[in-house]
Amino acid sequence: MKNNSINFKRQVTIKLADVKLQSALSRLQSRFVEGRAAVISEISDFEETRTAAAAIRDRVLNDLEHWLMHFEQQATARGAIVHWAETGADVNRIVAEIAVQHGVRTAAKSKSMVSEECGLNDALELAGVTVMETDLGEYILQLAHEAPSHIVAPVVHKNKEEISDLFAEKHQLPRKTGIAELCREAREILRPAFLNADMGISGANFLVAETGSALIVTNEGNGRLVTTLPRVHVAITGIEKVVPTLEDVTTLLRLLPRSATGQSITNYVSVLTGNKNKDDHDGPEHFHIILLDNGRSSLVGSEMQEMLRCIRCGACMNHCPVYQNIGGHAYGWVYPGPMGSILTPLLGGLEKSPDLPNASTLCGACAVVCPVKIPLPDLLRKLREKQMERGMKSRRETFMLKAWAWLALHPPVYALATKFGVRAMSLLGGKNKLLHTLPGASGWTDGRDFPAPEGLTFREIYQRRNRQ
């Protein structure tokens, strides 16, 4: 997917004015935020489980080479074929080659954010393979030619009416208005796609090193269908998704659905190991697992490594006051919200996403809910430091920061500057004690008044009193 995060600021203006989007986002907040709060209380010691989950992820990341190799060995022993891809383009090439190798003409796909990184669908269409998205949300987006705006609820930005119109137009059927009817219609349209697909494409939420398995969590059952019916199954995931043992993945499963959708468990958790036995009636004859790097390995051992703990639950965006007001599309790439504001610059280049690390108040709501305790605000701040080190900040901002620091380190000058500054501002504030415009700070005064200072600084008054 093309990285469009350079346009963040322009997108913010558009999204803030989008009334339909705003009402859709408020729904997300009430369902997912309240749902999570209700369901985490089921775990007797949620904090202890979070700590354990973070430790599990760190264990893997601190030894990623060995865990990947162990996974590969186990998966291969069970008949899976493990592929390594350095870039999204490599994934596309590998999947196209697999398609040719097995004579694949149609593919049914369950939701995979990694495949969105690669732009897999377009590449496969070019290679002559028809791809059908089967997750309801992703299917809707495929019909509408749009990108997901949330990693768990991809079509959160659309309301029921828009989906009714879209289905009526694309399916050429009478327009349905009930949500259940819409779901039924999509089910009936998509069922043949599962049955006829030569290839099933999925992501993998985790890779279990102990058993060489790919683990997939879904609610709709499409994940099970695409990994059970077609004769070829291709699972695409990031190299960081390895987890050591079945016990370790179980700890993570206690947190993933609770953090994501407020469910104690997803409807389906499928642990897929190897291809079908010769006497089995179902299951793929060929199981390919593609491990994508796409910049992830550059985070290993770095001060940004903690970002690789991420299990893609979306809790950080659900709780982010910035995401809640602008939705996912404004961020310009696959991953929105706090985790996206870190991953997009890290995987796609800081110079292409100058706003993302800065468009946060560092309020910390994301870090509190992250099931694997990623210090998201700290990582955002580290990216800001990198921007400073590499001279990527505007000359004006750099000057202001340096000037402020110089003043703060020279108290007598600081005292003089503030003394005259507050007097001037106080006078400008007039009788209402409000400044309606402020040179250089139109960002503030376009939407807010600036309350005027009292007129004297604390230190002036304090010194005066001390002298008396």
Added chain:
Amino acid sequence: MNAREKILGRIRNAQARANGAAVAAIAPRTEAVASHLALHPRGPLPPHPDNLLARFKECALKLSSDVLETGDRKEVPTLLARYLNERNLPVSGVCWPSLAGLPWSAAGLDMQPRPAKNQDLVGVTGAFCAIAETGTLMLLSGTETPATTSLLPETHVAVLDPRRIVATMEDAWDLLRREYKQPPRAVNFISGPSRTADIEQTVTLGAHGPYRVLLILAPA
């Protein structure tokens, strides 16, 4: 150098740098990996429920599964027939071969012991075990236990021996390790009917999998 070597090489060098070593020391790392695999320690667990069966039923109902119980496995077809008739659902479908011996036709049901096809509307399976913590079924794929039976039909019926209810998924893994050397092609944990909340975050039952899941608890 191929992609595998490049990726693993980058990771190796980065980790060596992070640990302040010129080359990553391989032996102790391999040993640490092996020892964690051998011990496969458990993380924090929920408190053990006083009554596994009661907890399982409570959680299964919360997931919108239906639950029926009988002390006699031969009664299963009668219970199922009543359930289907009450809801005006079709009375024919497929079952796992291991359940072919139950008196289906005596109860007015037509259950074919074969894997499910798209047209089949009722699928009856057993279960490897069930998990009280979440009200979840654990099914293993295999020649005699096809995965499609719990997936394609609109109604999934699972006949479960209540003695096979364990407390947690960790207990289920241990049971799997005891009874099999390795996991089958597919281990499917099923927690109620398929659902989606993609449209306006409104939960709708029956997405691509079954619309309803009926659990019949009956000792083997």
Added chain:
Amino acid sequence: MRVGFFVTCLVDSMRPRIGFAAIRLLEAAGCEVIVPEQQTCCGQPGYNSGDRKSAKAMALKFLAEFEAFDYVVLPSGSCAGMIRVHYPDLCKDDPALLARCIAVGARTFELTDFLANIAKLKKMPGTFQGALTYHDSCSGLRELDVYKQPRALLASMPGVAINEMVESTTCCGFGGTFSVKYGELSTRMADNKCQHIAATHAGTIVGGDLGCLLNIEGRLRRNGDSTTRVMHIAEVLAGTEK
């Protein structure tokens, strides 16, 4: 108890009365309050903008000025969080310096946290009649666990009724330089906050961080609300100066 009082740069220039209210509270709690006169800024604006070097220089300046006190108190959760949580990060490469940061950090408190948990002030010097609503500022809440403390202190005042707003813990959109760099977004977040405040019909919005309060007041006034009072909690607890 010898308490070093860090006024914070914002209170120093914008609202000196908050500083004096805080001192009255500390003195009412029996503290000997000292205000080091060379103090300026804790370094947070630079730190959060990626200027680590300047922030560290300010951390060193702070250490030199405040290390000697039994306690350091600030009328701001965000500056207190900077000292307690982030100074150690700034000094992590120098073990001796790190130890000093951690030691002084452990003795550094946000005002209400100090009054409620350390000084255990029971009788507030001020009086307040009526309903108010409390906004939880992000750093105080999430870095220092300041949530119950201001509410407990307010509840001890006979005339005070606390009308809780929904989402009192959601960011108001200030975020330091964020409020200028991403003005539109910041304004929308402030607007959401103003709606929650209005829905309480409290008439007074109280908070523990002046940055948030200026942001909220700025949006209230621009929206034409000239009556809702915006007060720092120190002003409520200490009362206005005679």
